[in-house]
Amino acid sequence: MTTEGSNTTAITFRAPVKDDGYKLHNLVGLCPPLDPNSIYCNLLQCSHFAQTGVAAEMDGELVGFISGYIPPEQPDTLFIWQVAVHEKGRGQGLAKRMLKEIVKRDACRNVKFLETTITEDNDASWALFRSFARDMGAELTYTEHFEKELHFGGEHDSEFLLRIGPFTRKG
Known part of the structure; x- marks a missing residue:
């Protein structure tokens, strides 16, 4: 568990636990335009993928969450599934701090790449991952991966x- 403070209330980072599943479901609902998942999916994110996710708490309330996993065929890659930051946690660089928290974990000791998918108009996510790439001194590339018509039926x-x-991991 890591605690980081700023001029505001301290935020604690920790690995998720299954009791966070319902809280995560509610947090995502408060963070449009994020795609909601089923509560069951959120329970799996908080249990099966806990070592590659992070829960951020402020005063005992879940204010940030990142779910991710290491794809079985890409053991050197961390795939970030979803980033959620409650309005109470915004403006503090919380999302990037959570990314760095995950990458320095033992579960990510072989990780040299980070992947995610983003829609073209999601300016906040583009800015987050560009900033993370700069901080890590790493190249950022992208290609269309899931097509609107072909994969999402429009x-x-x-x-x-x-x-x-x-x-290189920094820890």
């Missing part, structure tokens, strides 16, 4: 696969 904007790396 119901969701295309997602671009963003890849950062290689980088």
